[in-house]
Amino acid sequence: MRHEISFTVNGERYDITVQSHHTLLQVLREQLVLTGTKNGCSEGECGACTVLMDGEPVNSCLVLGVEADGHEIITVEGLATDGHLAPIQRTMVELGGTQCGFCTPGILIAAHALLQRNPNPSEQEIREGLVGNLCRCTGYMRIIAAVREAARLQQADTLN
Amino acid sequence: MTIKKTTIVGQSFQRVESNAKVTGAAQYVDDLQFGPNLLHGRLKRSPLPHALIKRIDVSKAKALPGVRVVVTGQDYPGLTGLYLSDRPIFAVDRVRFVGEPVAGVAAETPELAEKACDLIEVEYEELPGVFDPEYGASPEAPLIHPNLGEYACAPFIFRRPGTNISNWFKVRKGNMEQGWAEADYIYEHTYRVPQVQHVPLETHATVAQVDGNGKITLWSSSQSPFAQRNLIAKSLGISHSKLRVITPYVGGGFGSKAGVSMEGACVAMALKAKGRPVKLVMSRAEEFYTTFVRQGLVAKIKMGMTKDGRITAMQNTYYWDAGAYTEYGVNITRAAGYSSTGPYYVPNVHADSLCVYTNHPIGGAMRGFGMPEIHWAIEQHIDRMAEHLGLDPVQVRLLNCLKDGQETVTGMPMHPTGLSQCIQKAAEAIGWGKPSQPSGPHKRRGKGIAAMWKAPAMPPNPGSAATIRFNEDGTCLVNIGGVDMGQGTLTIAAQLAAEGLGIPIEDVRVNTVDTDYSPYEWQTVASRITWSMGNAILAAAEEAKMQIIQMVAEVWGENPQDLDIIDGNVVSFATEESIPLKNIVVYGMQKPDGTWVGGPVVGKGRFMPTYVTPLDPETGQGPRAVVHFTTGAQAAEVEVDEETGEVRVIKLVSAYDVGKAINPDMVKTQMEGGAVQGMSTALLEQIILKNGQPLNPTFTDYRIATAVDAPLEMEDIIVEVPQDDGPFGARGIGEHAMVPTAPAIANAVRAAVGVEIDSMPITSEKVWRALREKRGANGNR
Numbered sequence: 001m002r003h004e005i006s007f008t009v010n011g012e013r014y015d016i017t018v019q020s021h022h023t024l025l026q027v028l029r030e031q032l033v034l035t036g037t038k039n040g041c042s043e044g045e046c047g048a049c050t051v052l053m054d055g056e057p058v059n060s061c062l063v064l065g066v067e068a069d070g071h072e073i074i075t076v077e078g079l080a081t082d083g084h085l086a087p088i089q090r091t092m093v094e095l096g097g098t099q100c101g102f103c104t105p106g107i108l109i110a111a112h113a114l115l116q117r118n119p120n121p122s123e124q125e126i127r128e129g130l131v132g133n134l135c136r137c138t139g140y141m142r143i144i145a146a147v148r149e150a151a152r153l154q155q156a157d158t159l160n
Numbered sequence: 161m162t163i164k165k166t167t168i169v170g171q172s173f174q175r176v177e178s179n180a181k182v183t184g185a186a187q188y189v190d191d192l193q194f195g196p197n198l199l200h201g202r203l204k205r206s207p208l209p210h211a212l213i214k215r216i217d218v219s220k221a222k223a224l225p226g227v228r229v230v231v232t233g234q235d236y237p238g239l240t241g242l243y244l245s246d247r248p249i250f251a252v253d254r255v256r257f258v259g260e261p262v263a264g265v266a267a268e269t270p271e272l273a274e275k276a277c278d279l280i281e282v283e284y285e286e287l288p289g290v291f292d293p294e295y296g297a298s299p300e301a302p303l304i305h306p307n308l309g310e311y312a313c314a315p316f317i318f319r320r321p322g323t324n325i326s327n328w329f330k331v332r333k334g335n336m337e338q339g340w341a342e343a344d345y346i347y348e349h350t351y352r353v354p355q356v357q358h359v360p361l362e363t364h365a366t367v368a369q370v371d372g373n374g375k376i377t378l379w380s381s382s383q384s385p386f387a388q389r390n391l392i393a394k395s396l397g398i399s400h401s402k403l404r405v406i407t408p409y410v411g412g413g414f415g416s417k418a419g420v421s422m423e424g425a426c427v428a429m430a431l432k433a434k435g436r437p438v439k440l441v442m443s444r445a446e447e448f449y450t451t452f453v454r455q456g457l458v459a460k461i462k463m464g465m466t467k468d469g470r471i472t473a474m475q476n477t478y479y480w481d482a483g484a485y486t487e488y489g490v491n492i493t494r495a496a497g498y499s500s501t502g503p504y505y506v507p508n509v510h511a512d513s514l515c516v517y518t519n520h521p522i523g524g525a526m527r528g529f530g531m532p533e534i535h536w537a538i539e540q541h542i543d544r545m546a547e548h549l550g551l552d553p554v555q556v557r558l559l560n561c562l563k564d565g566q567e568t569v570t571g572m573p574m575h576p577t578g579l580s581q582c583i584q585k586a587a588e589a590i591g592w593g594k595p596s597q598p599s600g601p602h603k604r605r606g607k608g609i610a611a612m613w614k615a616p617a618m619p620p621n622p623g624s625a626a627t628i629r630f631n632e633d634g635t636c637l638v639n640i641g642g643v644d645m646g647q648g649t650l651t652i653a654a655q656l657a658a659e660g661l662g663i664p665i666e667d668v669r670v671n672t673v674d675t676d677y678s679p680y681e682w683q684t685v686a687s688r689i690t691w692s693m694g695n696a697i698l699a700a701a702e703e704a705k706m707q708i709i710q711m712v713a714e715v716w717g718e719n720p721q722d723l724d725i726i727d728g729n730v731v732s733f734a735t736e737e738s739i740p741l742k743n744i745v746v747y748g749m750q751k752p753d754g755t756w757v758g759g760p761v762v763g764k765g766r767f768m769p770t771y772v773t774p775l776d777p778e779t780g781q782g783p784r785a786v787v788h789f790t791t792g793a794q795a796a797e798v799e800v801d802e803e804t805g806e807v808r809v810i811k812l813v814s815a816y817d818v819g820k821a822i823n824p825d826m827v828k829t830q831m832e833g834g835a836v837q838g839m840s841t842a843l844l845e846q847i848i849l850k851n852g853q854p855l856n857p858t859f860t861d862y863r864i865a866t867a868v869d870a871p872l873e874m875e876d877i878i879v880e881v882p883q884d885d886g887p888f889g890a891r892g893i894g895e896h897a898m899v900p901t902a903p904a905i906a907n908a909v910r911a912a913v914g915v916e917i918d919s920m921p922i923t924s925e926k927v928w929r930a931l932r933e934k935r936g937a938n939g940n941r
Contacts, residue, residue: 035191036184038411040361041444045859048361076184085182093178096829100646101181102361102411108182130867134859136359136412137646139836140870142829 005069009034010078018065024058025049027065028075036076036105040134047133050106051075057113059132076105079112087157088112088150097146099137107133111147119158120151168659169888172825176651176670177409177644186409189365189381194437198367199228201429201440202273203422204263204280205450206255209291209519209852210304211284213253213262221265221276229266229432230276236428240395241487242387242419244319244326245312246305247522249395249424255284256304256484257519258852259450261422266429266438289852293479293516294458296324304484304517314619317490318777324517326482327490329497331511331569331780339473339508343464347545351537352919353457354846355481358526359864360645362411363447366423368430369437376430377404380423383413383643384683385673391420392427403427407673413645414837415525415895418685419488421451448857452524453847455489456481459537465545469556473508476500478534482515482523489523490515495617496530498775498785501569502538503579503613504560509569511780519852525685531614531899532838536920539610539903543910553907554587557611557793570775570785578817578879579791583611585877586815590795596810602802605810606912610900611793615786616686616892620772624689625679626696628657628704628763630745634728635667636704641681642693643673647894648826649689655822656694656887660701662725663741679764687790687892690822692767694887699765708745711758715749769885788883790891792816794835794900798908805928807909809839809869815877816896820889827893828876834897835874840865842902843921 001020006013009032018027028034028051037060040048044059051060052074079086088111091097098104107130114121114129121129126147127140135143180186218230233252239245251262263280267273290296290304301324305311309321317327340346367379376398382388385405393403410417426440442451462475478496482489497513546556561583562574590607598605627639638657644650650670658665671678681693705725712730713720722734731738748758775782797811814831821827844863848855856862882889902920910916915930 029191033193034184035187038188038362039190040363041859043444043858043860046361046444076182080183085179089182092182093174096175096825098175098178098181099648099829099833100361100412101177101186101409102188104181105184127867127870134359134361134864134866136361136414136837136864137833138829139832139834139874140865140867141832141836141874144867144870 003066005066007068007070008072010074020066022065023061024063024065024068025060027068028060034075034077038102038105040102047110048103048106050109050133052109052113055116057110076108079108086112087153088115088146091146091149091153095142095146095149097138097143103133103135107135107143111150114147115151115154119154123148166659166888168655168665169822170824172823173651173655173665175648176654188362188409188411189367189379190441192367192379192408194367197436199266199268199433199436199438200270200273201264201266201426201438202270202277203261203425204265204277206251206258206260206262208255208284208286209258210287210289211255212287213251213255213282214285215283216263217281218263220279224272224276224279226268226272227265227276228436229429230263231428231432232263236396238395238397239311240391240420240424242391243314243317243490244487247485247487249428257521258854259521260484261425264425264429266433289519290324291518291520291849291852293456293481293518296516296518297479297514304519316494316774325514326486326517327493327515329494329513329780330778331497331500331509332778333569333781334508336473336475336508336510340464342466342472344467345545345549346462346464347541347548348462349541350918351459351461351540353533353536354920355453355456355521355523355849356841356845357448357453357847358414358416360412360414360416363442363444364417364422364451365441366426367437367439368426370430370435372435375402375404376427377406378423378427379406381410381417382407382423383410383417383645383685384419385643385675386641386681387683388420388423389675392424395424396427405675407643409672410643410645414527415685416452417645418525418683444859445857448862449521449847449854453483453521454526455483455492455523457533459534461537461541463541463545465549467549469546469549469551469559471504471506471560474501474506475510478513480515480523481518481520483518483520485522486515486517488525491617492523492525492530496534497780498570499531499613499615500534502535503562503611503791505562505566506569520849521847521854527834527837527895528614528899529617529686529895531612532841532902535610535612535899536903539900540906543907544916554583554592554609557583557609561611571781572783572785575788575884576881577789577791578881579611581879582791582793582815582817585879586793586795586813589813589875589877590797590811592795596797598799603799604802604912605797605799606908606910607795607797608904608907608911609793609795610904610907612896612900613789613791614896614899615789616688618682618686618688621768622682622688622692623766623768624681624692624696625766626693626700627679628700630761632743632746634741634745635669636661638668638670638697639678640670640693640697641673641678642689643684645684647830648823649684651826652690652694652822653697656697657701660698661705663728667728687894687896690890691883691886691892694890695767696765698887699767700763703765704761704763707761707763708741711749712739714757715751788891790816790818790893790896792896794904796904796908798905798912800909800912800927802913802931805924805931807843807922807927809871809905811873812839812871813875813877814897815879816893817879817881818893819883819886819891820880821878822888822890824878827878830893831876831897832874835901836865836870838898838901839871839905841921842905845921
């Protein structure tokens, strides 16, 4: 079965037809060709497909496309504004938080969401905030450091 | 060797491709767009671990509307393999592991392809299986490869036709009787390592397409585009020039994407797809048990030691659970043989490393290539003996570890190595000998150390090549065949090219691999790329630089020896003249008489080790077994909860002799990532197999370390004792980073609560049971 949906992705409105069994991940990657969001397991365990749905991180492989109807989605492609990287994108580059890069989009989204709801997370809160995102390359230490530094940058921005 | 002062090498530049990776712009195979013409491939797999195929009926699958291609082993009976050609693309008359492909389907949608696979009927006659390598090596075991003697095979692999042993590497060195006689303590024990999986976040992904002229293009998430071209072309009987392999960004490899696994199936389907591209992407479950896994190991160690801690003899037998096909795994067995003592001077050695076929998933290359497995046994064994003799584990290691010029197990003199330094520095950083305070009443802390060595395991003569081409604006393109799967090849290549040419790193762009345009590289494996490809890049830079300097010298009427390129400008030390590279590197220069000299600058370079010798098949001895060894040590501090058996890694220290850190920060990221991967295998990971059936091929049941599990603290120490033939003295570090982690943690657990865990992983349940037994034996808590 097919469904008409209207939703917003990275600030752009889309009116499209989706198949009832297609996930949001498939809709983003295959229909909108936003391939930054990755598929690592298709079962909600690895976090590579994490996107924001109305500001909350979700595994897009566990959300049906039709469920996105009327909602606002942010993917990794939507994190930078006017060509300027978001603080977490900058710190992930500067502190070496990315290696193969396949988990990176999901980690960025999860970290971004964490910093939205908790602007000054403790190290343990950062680790727990990323527990749903597997990374096999970095050993996480640089990612944790990047989130901590992004929190600091964001707070400095707020103060200024 | 003279080491020139460097300005770019030795600096911690950010990864050159970082921005693409944090914006979602970096494209991996599954991100490439092929339009509505794309067909979706699926593989029909064996549900049985060992069986004869009596009949395959694909008629219902072929009749399903939307199904375009159905292929079976009858269509492509050729065998392939890196060192031993024992592996078909699709099973032909026999299946040897659960998940072995028996047919492939390409259809208009993934759902149709899946449905068509279900419609393929296969009739099997089940055969008795082999699920333990020690049994598999025995004469009672059923034969898994009756034709072992007929397979094409590399000359340094010693198979035993008529058995399940596809390689038997032997070491016979010194005099064992004398070695045992000199020992004050002899201890013998058996250790086990299960099969585990690499778990790259990106599963294997391929797209293949055949054009109207018969040219095949394979887009492949691969560490080995050139080896894939070679092996697939040979197994299909086509010319290398008719097969092109393109590898964009790769989402992690760790050895799983070395050689060939499922890629041949994609090409086989594309050959019958009438020009349409066919995509084949492994599901996570398929990734867990159908491409490659790490071989399992049963290690029997017998070691003699004097009362002051000197190792007098070692008798080691390694039974490798190599799985259904050992085309790649045979060389892991060999590497384990020529490294069988660990990084120690042992005068008397009797070692047998046996590659045993089992009806388990296929063992292949995984980060460490046999070394994490054998060090799990050796490094725990040393600690147990040290304790028995009342000796300090660090001192025992310092006493026995290989020093410059001492003979290795194969009779090769050890090259200059910083191994002793690594052991000392790791011990110091963990606070060796200093107790630390547990965080609660039922918790105990302990510290452990383990040393390691590892050589690049490969044929004697794997080659690398590189080219450098300049653009009009003075920037350049570096083409290499090495793959960046996250470890940093692109950045290291850029740094070496910039340093060699004398231009800023911002002016260097390094391309990902396309076998039609990139120069040859054997494979991105064995931690050999920085060393081998690095040498090729420096040679290419030197050639390009000479083209530029000779041109400028001719126009200026100067001696080329007075000129150099600094920060993108040709400068003369004699006349203090200077000219930017812009324009002259493509258009050449005009001489005072109005004529021209030069032309587009293209530098090419290559490297291949020429000095590795064969080893005697009966003794394993020879002048030079390997190119070099990277050595190092790790130390761990753990906290064990005595009530639950849980092990928390508090701190992990890594110290490695990398020869020269081209990019120190990236060396450290390898150390950290490898240590956490090692920790994850040490504490969590195992493919649970019951009669060959994998029981946990999901992330729910096969846990890998998360951000919560990562150590609270890590420290990375770089030791630099230069490699005589390394670029600026560099050696590899990619794999070594996880080699000693598991035994270091095991030794720390033992130090904390006195329990010995012989089989990886050190689960809470095993620790809890061992603690309970220990209390029972003591009669109290």
